[in-house]
Amino acid sequence: MEIYSHWAAKFIEQKDAYHCYCSPEELEAVREAQRAANQAPGYNGHCRDLTADQIAEYKSQGRAAVVRMRMPDGGTTFNDLIRGEMAFDHKFVPDFVLVRADGSPLYTLAVAVDDILMKVTHVLRGEDLLSSTPRQIRVYQAMGVSLEDYPVFAHLPFVMGADNAKLSKRNGEVSIAWYRDKGFLPEAICNYLALLGWSPGDDRENLTMKELCELFTVEKVNSSPARFDMKKLEAINGDKIRALTIDDFLTWALPFLIKAQVISGTEDEVALVKRALPIIQERIIMLSEIPAMLKFLFVKDFAIEPESLSKVTDAGAKEVLLRSLKELEPITDWTHDAIESALRTSLIEELGLKPRVAFGAVRIATTGSTISPPLFESMELLGKAASLSRIAAALTL
RNA sequence: GGCCCCGUCGUCUAGCGGCCUAGGACUCUGGCUUCUCAAGUCAGCUACGAGGGUUCGAAUCCCUUCGGGGCUACCA
Numbered sequence: 001m002e003i004y005s006h007w008a009a010k011f012i013e014q015k016d017a018y019h020c021y022c023s024p025e026e027l028e029a030v031r032e033a034q035r036a037a038n039q040a041p042g043y044n045g046h047c048r049d050l051t052a053d054q055i056a057e058y059k060s061q062g063r064a065a066v067v068r069m070r071m072p073d074g075g076t077t078f079n080d081l082i083r084g085e086m087a088f089d090h091k092f093v094p095d096f097v098l099v100r101a102d103g104s105p106l107y108t109l110a111v112a113v114d115d116i117l118m119k120v121t122h123v124l125r126g127e128d129l130l131s132s133t134p135r136q137i138r139v140y141q142a143m144g145v146s147l148e149d150y151p152v153f154a155h156l157p158f159v160m161g162a163d164n165a166k167l168s169k170r171n172g173e174v175s176i177a178w179y180r181d182k183g184f185l186p187e188a189i190c191n192y193l194a195l196l197g198w199s200p201g202d203d204r205e206n207l208t209m210k211e212l213c214e215l216f217t218v219e220k221v222n223s224s225p226a227r228f229d230m231k232k233l234e235a236i237n238g239d240k241i242r243a244l245t246i247d248d249f250l251t252w253a254l255p256f257l258i259k260a261q262v263i264s265g266t267e268d269e270v271a272l273v274k275r276a277l278p279i280i281q282e283r284i285i286m287l288s289e290i291p292a293m294l295k296f297l298f299v300k301d302f303a304i305e306p307e308s309l310s311k312v313t314d315a316g317a318k319e320v321l322l323r324s325l326k327e328l329e330p331i332t333d334w335t336h337d338a339i340e341s342a343l344r345t346s347l348i349e350e351l352g353l354k355p356r357v358a359f360g361a362v363r364i365a366t367t368g369s370t371i372s373p374p375l376f377e378s379m380e381l382l383g384k385a386a387s388l389s390r391i392a393a394a395l396t397l
Numbered sequence: 398g399g400c401c402c403c404g405u406c407g408u409c410u411a412g413c414g415g416c417c418u419a420g421g422a423c424u425c426u427g428g429c430u431u432c433u434c435a436a437g438u439c440a441g442c443u444a445c446g447a448g449g450g451u452u453c454g455a456a457u458c459c460c461u462u463c464g465g466g467g468c469u470a471c472c473a
Contacts, residue, residue, distance in 0.1 A: 064471095356432065373434085
């Protein structure tokens with residue numbers, strides 16, 4: 001606080017700033033008049049050069065003063081890393097308030113002073129602050145900072161939501177926690193976000209964190225706003241998941257399974273999950289899909305989903321299940337190869353069924369759903385005992 | 398209203414005066430593959446907002462216009 005008031009006092013002393021006694025109502029009236037006259041709105045410089053008598057008069061009226069920065073004639077130019085040479089005419093940059101009547105500093109004063117005192121080298125911010133840059137630079141000037149000590153400015157474009165409105169806390173999903181819960185990998189989010197308004201210049205898009213660090217430069221960021229596209233984020237996330245090693249995938253997957261109470265986290269469970277991950281890795285786009293896909297391996301009270309029930313109770317299905325049971329029973333080497341050849345021989349070749357139909361029934365009986373990871377691998381993971389008892393159970397429905 | 402920024406397929410982008418009958422990715426559609434769902438693969442749809450210049454030649458440069466967004470506080 002003292003720092004800011006120190007500078008404000010200095011500015012006044014230097015005549016770069018002055019006390020302004022205009023009341024909010026008076027200012028509002030001025031703005032209204034300007035608007036009505038189609039003029040640029042802004043402070044009219046009323047208190048710029050008050051005489052001692054005028055000041056005494058205002059003070060006797062009990063008016064409190066704000067500190068206002070004097071914008072000199074001319075303009076401000078600066079080089080924006082993203083937009084290039086920017087020029088602002090001071091005719092449209094009115095004298096602005098630095099310190100409130102109660103003595104507290106305004107953002108405009110505080111940021112600029114902080115930038116210099118903290119030796120900020122780069123100011124990267126949203127394009128909404130673009131037009132306030134001349135004011136900030138004006139403060140640097142008043143502070144007597146030399147040009148080479150100014151920070152470099154880069155005004156980034158907005159990211160818009162699907163509705164073409166600026167993405168914000170009130171609009172669209174912007175909480176990191178939400179993405180984490182959904183199972184988006186940090187690398188996918190960074191990769192996607194980097195691609196929003198930027199590209200490495202060639203056709204590469206799937207970039208690792210390391211590549212991103214090496215390739216990304218603010219200068220290559222576009223000046224036009226980008227729309228957030230969940231579909232593309234999902235696609236990238238899917239790619240990232242597929243690129244994971246099984247061990248890394250396991251590390252990411254376990255918390256989701258535990259949270260969904262599919263597993264409690266015992267060694268046996270983890271081992272089984274690890275064996276199962278390869279068959280689901282290429283069929284999910286978010287980690288949060290994992291529990292639903294692997295649930296059938298762990299549930300105690302197994303049940304077939306209601307909407308698929310009718311598909312295992314008809315005569316055709318019963319026959320398929322009965323035959324499957326018979327053929328699978330003798331298998332001692334419970335591997336997906338053995339299971340597949342047994343079922344193919346009996347159901348497809350001997351019964352002459354279409355794979356789609358035959359395996360569909362077995363799939364529902366063993367996994368409880370029409371949609372599942374590959375059937376034979378799933379049955380292998382489930383184990384012989386559970387697989388057979390589920391088929392047998394389905395026959396009684 | 399004033400000032401400022403932005404404008405290539407539905408979306409993200411490549412493009413920096415001739416390499417553009419505009420490339421890639423996501424989405425979508427169709428095919429292949431296939432035990433479901435995915436993944437993979439092949440093909441297709443679809444864009445330089447509009448109008449004028451400049452030039453032998455423009456998506457690329459200039460002007461106008463239209464559209465979108467921002468700022469316009471004793472907010473940050």
